[in-house]
Amino acid sequence: MINNDVIIIGGNHHNMLGVIRMLGEEGIHPSLIVTNQNRYAYVTKSKYVKDYDVIAENETEMREILLKKYASSEEKPILFPTSDFAALFIDKNLNLLKKYFIVPSIDNKQGKIVELMDKYRQYQFIKKFHIPMVETKELEIGKEMDKEKWPCPCILKPKVSAFGKKCDIKICNNKEEILEAIEEFKKKEYTSLIVQELLDYDYECNIIGCSSQKKIIIPAITKKIRIYPKKSGSVTFGKVVKVEKFNSYITKIIEMLKEINYQGLFDIEFFIKENEIYLNEINFRNSGNTYVFMYDHINLPYIWVTMMKKRTIENKIKSSQEYYFQDEMLDMKSFLHKDIGFKTLIKDWKDSKIHLLMNKHDRKPVIYKFIYAILRRMK
16 A cells, blocks of 8 residues: 555646546545636546645645645655646756655756756757657747748647647648747747647557656557547547557657656657658656556556555556547537537447546546536536
8 A cells, every 4th residue: 555645736637537546546545736727626526536726827826735735744745747837847846846745857857857848959859869750940939030941831839838728739831821820829928939840640649658767667559540629639539559569669768768767657749650650749747648548457657656666566567458548528529510420429439448537436527527617608
């Protein structure tokens, strides 16, 4: 039994809910710090939650809650970031937090994760390992720009993902559309962007795993069959595929993670085009799709807790089968926006072995998700 408190920090999202449930099924009832614009946080309704605070994305308030409520524990509590903002906060405050908590880090040094959350720096870093990536340029709003060097078509997005939203990602087909998008970013007070070549890829995958000083575990690969919104959204329907299909590529990723001595959960996105692999980005936090491995009895958050406690891993660590999964709520949006038909929605729901929100052992979060959605619209 793990006696340490576990504190999950992140948004009101299925990413946090998945970690709550995975730890809960192992007898660990976590505390939450939920960053949400209002008090309507459906993740707090999970039966596994021990305690929670709902706050805005405010570093000062988050730091005060951690130090006042949890820093005096006999055994160091464990921090789980489930959002880019949470990962950035922990890394910016690493020297303080690691005195009282077990935390994810790169080489146990403050600021290293923040440094690689800058997508252009990440691009330059990854190239050192001879891992193919799509062409990426840095763009500082307000400075003179060499338009001839911009790849077209392209994607424009915030340079640091913690300061941006998925809805702020813009797809541009020519230089005129790039200039229009820059004006929109300027109105939203962004100061720096990256311009990334838009690859007409065949499909997209994620490498999801966890890492400690001694071991890197990657149970399987998740293949995105359908995403919403198209080309810039999250997976709504996908497939878990065996890691052996990408062994040579996985070897390079493991080499890179060992080089930086990363400790924590990670989510690495890559594209496949004509059997060539192109890395898109690395997220130094839990993936929103980690929960899908639970169908095959692989519990990555609990495995990472076990590794950080320097205990023997007795859990299954590699997927033995391939199967479909669905984010049923987000896939409903695909149907409502006429990206898919009703028959496809139902068929894929039936074919999926696991869903990201519906859970017969923990029903309240989904019920309250609907209740809160109705209350917000009534207001």
